[in-house]
Amino acid sequence: MSQDLQPSAAPVDGRAGRGARLAACLARARAGDTGAIEEMVHELNPLLWHVARSQGLDAPTAADVVQTAWLELVRRLDDIRVPEALTGWLATVTRHEAARVHQRARKVVPTDTTALLDTPDPGPDVSDDLLARERAQSLWRCFGQLSERCQQLLRVVAQVDRPDYAAISEAMGMPHGSIGPTRGRCLTRLRELLLLDPLWGAP
Secondary structure, eight states: OOSOOSOOSSOOOOSTTHHHHHHHHHHHHHTTOHHHHHHHHHHHHHHHHHHHHTTTOOHHHHHHHHHHHHHHHHHTGGGOSOGGGHHHHHHHHHHHHHHHHHHHHHHHSOOOOHHHHTSOOOSSOHHHHHHHHHHHHHHHHHHTTSOHHHHHHHHHHTTSSSOOHHHHHHHHTOOHHHHHHHHHHHHHHHHHHHHHOTTTTOO
């Protein structure tokens, strides 16, 4: 595939005919039309990118995961029983692969931070830098207390200015109408946790 697997600037189309259109692309791909794969990559790559990033992966690793998902599609073109559910199938493959990679990375990342402690701080104001780090730690500590569902949803919607609720609904298995209210409840809960954290409110 010549298409760059970094996130595309084109938004994911959430219109009702998308499933049928992608199913038609899948049929063309099965018939040997490589252009059909390119069309699917162009349309669904942003969504798969957000799914991979929502698992806590950095950009290069997320790109690798998304590429793996597309390669899996090419390998299993004839195994997809419901072509109209292609988006959900790809999102599921991406999510599972991202979780596997993330879990493997956590097992091999060294925990020795001695080298970091010995590195001088290049910033002009040590106290301001320390406060910023403490607030960041507070934010992620409170974020980690949210439900897994809230964490996944907030990670996805934070990646874009105008999230595509139709795509999120299909990827996460959430009713379209519940995404906005759920997002609001998750943010409210996060604010409540932050207000209870003394480091967040420290001057």
